[in-house]
Amino acid sequence: VASAIETTPTSIPPAKRVPDRFRAVMALVAAVAPVILVVIVVILFQQAVPAVRHFGLGFLIGTVWNPVTESFGALPAIFGTVTTSFMALAIAIPVGVAVAIFLAELGQQAIRGLIGTGIELLAAIPSVVYGIWALYVLAPWSYEHLEIPISERLGFITYLTQPAVRGLFNAALVLAIMILPTLTAVSRDVIRAVPRGLRENAIALGATWWETTWHVILPSARAGIFGATILALGRALGETIAVTMVIGNRYAIPPTIFSPAYTLASVIANEFAEATGTLYPAALIELGLVLILVTVVVNIVALLLVNSTSRDARLTA
Amino acid sequence: MNRNSRRRYASTAWLVVTYALTLLALVPLGLVLWFTVVKGLPPVLHPEFFTNAFRPFGVPGGGISHAIVGSGILVGLASLMAIPIGILGGVYLAEYGIARWAAWVRLASDVLVGTPSIAIGLFAYALFVVPVHHFSGIAGSIALAILMLPIIIRTTEGAVALIPHGLRESGLALGLPRWRVSVQLILPAAAPGVITGVLLAVARASGETAPLLFTTLGNVLFKVNPLTDQIQALPLTVYQYALLPYKSLQDQAWGAALVLVVMVLAINLLSRWVLRRQIRLAGQL
Numbered sequence: 202v203a204s205a206i207e208t209t210p211t212s213i214p215p216a217k218r219v220p221d222r223f224r225a226v227m228a229l230v231a232a233v234a235p236v237i238l239v240v241i242v243v244i245l246f247q248q249a250v251p252a253v254r255h256f257g258l259g260f261l262i263g264t265v266w267n268p269v270t271e272s273f274g275a276l277p278a279i280f281g282t283v284t285t286s287f288m289a290l291a292i293a294i295p296v297g298v299a300v301a302i303f304l305a306e307l308g309q310q311a312i313r314g315l316i317g318t319g320i321e322l323l324a325a326i327p328s329v330v331y332g333i334w335a336l337y338v339l340a341p342w343s344y345e346h347l348e349i350p351i352s353e354r355l356g357f358i359t360y361l362t363q364p365a366v367r368g369l370f371n372a373a374l375v376l377a378i379m380i381l382p383t384l385t386a387v388s389r390d391v392i393r394a395v396p397r398g399l400r401e402n403a404i405a406l407g408a409t410w411w412e413t414t415w416h417v418i419l420p421s422a423r424a425g426i427f428g429a430t431i432l433a434l435g436r437a438l439g440e441t442i443a444v445t446m447v448i449g450n451r452y453a454i455p456p457t458i459f460s461p462a463y464t465l466a467s468v469i470a471n472e473f474a475e476a477t478g479t480l481y482p483a484a485l486i487e488l489g490l491v492l493i494l495v496t497v498v499v500n501i502v503a504l505l506l507v508n509s510t511s512r513d514a515r516l517t518a
Numbered sequence: 519m520n521r522n523s524r525r526r527y528a529s530t531a532w533l534v535v536t537y538a539l540t541l542l543a544l545v546p547l548g549l550v551l552w553f554t555v556v557k558g559l560p561p562v563l564h565p566e567f568f569t570n571a572f573r574p575f576g577v578p579g580g581g582i583s584h585a586i587v588g589s590g591i592l593v594g595l596a597s598l599m600a601i602p603i604g605i606l607g608g609v610y611l612a613e614y615g616i617a618r619w620a621a622w623v624r625l626a627s628d629v630l631v632g633t634p635s636i637a638i639g640l641f642a643y644a645l646f647v648v649p650v651h652h653f654s655g656i657a658g659s660i661a662l663a664i665l666m667l668p669i670i671i672r673t674t675e676g677a678v679a680l681i682p683h684g685l686r687e688s689g690l691a692l693g694l695p696r697w698r699v700s701v702q703l704i705l706p707a708a709a710p711g712v713i714t715g716v717l718l719a720v721a722r723a724s725g726e727t728a729p730l731l732f733t734t735l736g737n738v739l740f741k742v743n744p745l746t747d748q749i750q751a752l753p754l755t756v757y758q759y760a761l762l763p764y765k766s767l768q769d770q771a772w773g774a775a776l777v778l779v780v781m782v783l784a785i786n787l788l789s790r791w792v793l794r795r796q797i798r799l800a801g802q803l
Contacts (some may be wrong), residue, residue: 223697227610228619233603234671235626237664241633241641248644299539307536316540318790323547325786327725329753330775333760334550337557337768378546385543409529432632439634441728442757466636466728473640474732486640493637500632504625 242497245490252483260487266452266468268476273484275491277454281369281462282492285444286437288373288458289380290430296377297384297433298426302414304385305392306400317389324382332446335375340366340447343374348459363457367449370459375443380433387432387507391425392418428506435499439492441466465492551779558776561769572738572750575764582774584740588749592655592734593723595744596662601716604667608674608712609700615675624675627668638664639729647733655744658734658751665726666719673718677711678704680797710792717789721782727753752778 246253252260256273263274304317348364348371355361395418403413419426449461450471465488476482561567570581607627611620642661647653681704689699705712730736736754741747752774759771 221696223695223700224610224614227606227614228617230603231607231610231620231623231671234607234623234630234668237667238626238630238633241637241664244641244644245637248640296539296543299536300543302536303540307533316544319544319547322783322786323543325721325725325782326547326550327727327753327778327782329725329727329756329760330550330554330779333756333771333775334553336760338549338553381543381546409525411529411532412525415532435632439632439636441634441636442753446757446760466634469636469640470728470731473643474735486644489634489637489640492634496632496634496637497629500629501625503632504628 238497242490242493245486245493249483249487249490251479252487255480256484260484261491264454268472268481271478271480273480275465275488277452278463278465278468278488279491280454281448282438282464282466284455284458284462285369285373285376285448285464286434288369289376289437290434292373292377293381293384293433294430297381297429298388298419300381300385301388301392301426302418304389306414306418320382320385323378324386328379328440328442331375331379332443335371335443335447336367339375340371343371352459360457362459364459365449365461367447368459368461369448369455372444372448372462372464375447376437376440379440379443380436383436384429384433387429388422388426391422391429391507394425395421424506424509428503431499431503431506435496435503438499439466439496441470445470465489554772554776554779557769557772558774558779561773562776567770567773571740575762575767580766580770582752582755582770582777584737585750585752585755585774586777587740587742588655588734588737589724589752591742591744592659592662592730592749592751593720595656595659596666596723597716597720599660599663600666600670600719604670604715604719605674605705605712607667607671608715609678609705611671611675612678613696613700613704615679623671627671630664630668631672634728635661635665635726636728636731639731639733642729643732652746653733653735653748655734655741655747655749658730658749659744661729661733662723662726665729666723669719669722670715673715674708674712677708677715680711681707710795714789714793717785717792721785721789724785725753725778725782727751727757730754752781 252273256263260273260275261279262276263272264276265272265274266277267273300316300320304313304320307313308316344364344366352362352364399417399421400413403417408416444464445467448464448467450463450467451461452463452468455462469485469489469492473482473485476485564579564581566579567581568586569583570579571584572582573580607623611624614620615624638661642657642664646657646660685707686699686704689703690696694703730751730753734751734754735748736758737748737750739750741749755774756771756778759767759774762768762771
């Protein structure tokens with residue numbers, strides 16, 4: 202009997218583990234996204250090499266852009282990109298946060314839905330449509346009804362003189378409209394994620410609606426709203442067509458906030474198709490490289506901020 | 519006025535400010551739509567606007583048929599490339615989302631969504647225009663596909679994640695292999711959400727100008743072969759005509775803008791409707 206027991210296998214052999222080929226294939230297909238991102242940066246860098254070699258780091262602080270003498274510096278374009286984006290943020294943040302508060306906690310469900318849809322449709326309208334509208338409607342209106350009155354009344358501040366139909370200010374105005382949906386949607390989600398208990402505690406202590414919102418809700422949503430702002434900044438930095446149509450396209454550091462200027466993306470959009478030789482297109486691609494590196498960093502920072510706050514909210518809820 | 523009523527008044531005042539700013543945010547939407555309709559309608563009402571191609575300034579009867587057909591070709595080709603890869607990528611993220619590699623894919627997709635489209639255009643130029651020495655529709659399509667890809671990946675992931683675990687587990691319990699569970703069970707159940715993402719990506723691609731500027735470049739002629747020809751697109755028409763000094767072509771730019779806006783908004787509203795059905799269906803599962 203004992204020998205019989207010894208000869209029979211004591212356990213069922215473990216099932217052969219089938220390699221998950223499906224998973225491997227899917228992982229490979231999904232790899233397209235990160236690979237493309239890396240390849241974009243590598244290719245742009247490789248194309249920009251002639252300009253990088255020729256100008257070195259001086260490219261970033263040079264102020265001249267002359268295709269004839271082949272001397273190129275990026276500073277005016279960098280300045281224009283950064284200024285328009287921050288001016289747009291300054292205009293859009295108060296409005297965006299107000300709409301986010303409205304969508305997160307005020308208004309009836311139906312009205313909220315309607316306004317939310319409206320703001321999202323704002324994001325759906327193509328950039329070029331904003332461009333043509335800004336060129337023929339917004340910029341002339343803003344020139345007459347905003348820029349001229351401001352420069353007349355506050356003209357003692359040098360930066361608020363020299364109104365122009367196409368320039369920094371009007372580009373910032375259209376940018377502000379275009380980044381509003383990003384700002385609003387992300388801020389709304391963050392404000393919604395603030396635990397209900399916090400608000401109820403404040404109300405129970407006798408705080409008014411505004412005191413609750415300003416001293417309790419917004420501070421706990423602060424990091425997320427900051428993330429939304431950075432995300433919107435990323436969009437503003439890279440926006441091309443609408444800005445190109447109203448910024449005035451002058452390659453110089455603008456003397457006032459109304460003056461014509463240029464942005465990284467607009468220079469590329471306007472000049473790249475006609476750029477000849479090796480140094481000129483390489484310099485334009487280097488502008489593109491600067492732009493993409495900045496936006497990638499800005500986007501990663503924003504995503505980390507937004508994700509970390511929604512995680513915190515989940516944990517505390 | 520005592521302190522408490524001052525606090526109440528302040529609260530009401532800020533409430534009014536919040537409402538006012540919310541209304542202010544909707545003003546641009548109304549104005550953009552209003553002016554696009556008012557300025558774009560007159561040219562659109564001529565039937566030859568849709569049947570004819572470009573005619574030089576002064577020659578009557580010019581139209582945007584070449585741009586409409588061209589946009590269809592460019593976006594159609596881009597969809598052929600981006601949709602299968604995007605959907606599979608999204609299913610991967612939803613099904614194997616905790617893998618470390620998935621986190622990288624997710625981050626890359628989110629960053630790619632925020633990448634300036636002009637930089638994507640430069641990339642497509644360097645890779646698909648420079649080697650063959652001529653601009654072509656296909657280079658533009660590839661640039662558009664890169665734009666669409668991350669949108670499809672992320673919306674597909676969201677749609678698949680909505681499907682209850684029970685469905686997946688019952689499939690696995692019946693002995694179905696993983697891929698059949700994903701492809702034949704989960705994906706059809708998530709179809710409306712996936713379609714939403716695809717529609718949003720198509721809408722986005724139809725409206726993009728910057729990636730086309732130095733890839734397909736545009737064309738005044740009616741051209742359809744993406745491998746050899748520069749192909750015109752609707753957003754390019756708006757951009758190019760709007761900056762010309764001729765009134766008749768500026769009018770056509772507004773007309774093209776109207777066509778574009780109607781198309782994009784229609785796709786968006788359609789996707790919204792599909793998504794609402796999806797959420798209702800998911801509730802029933």
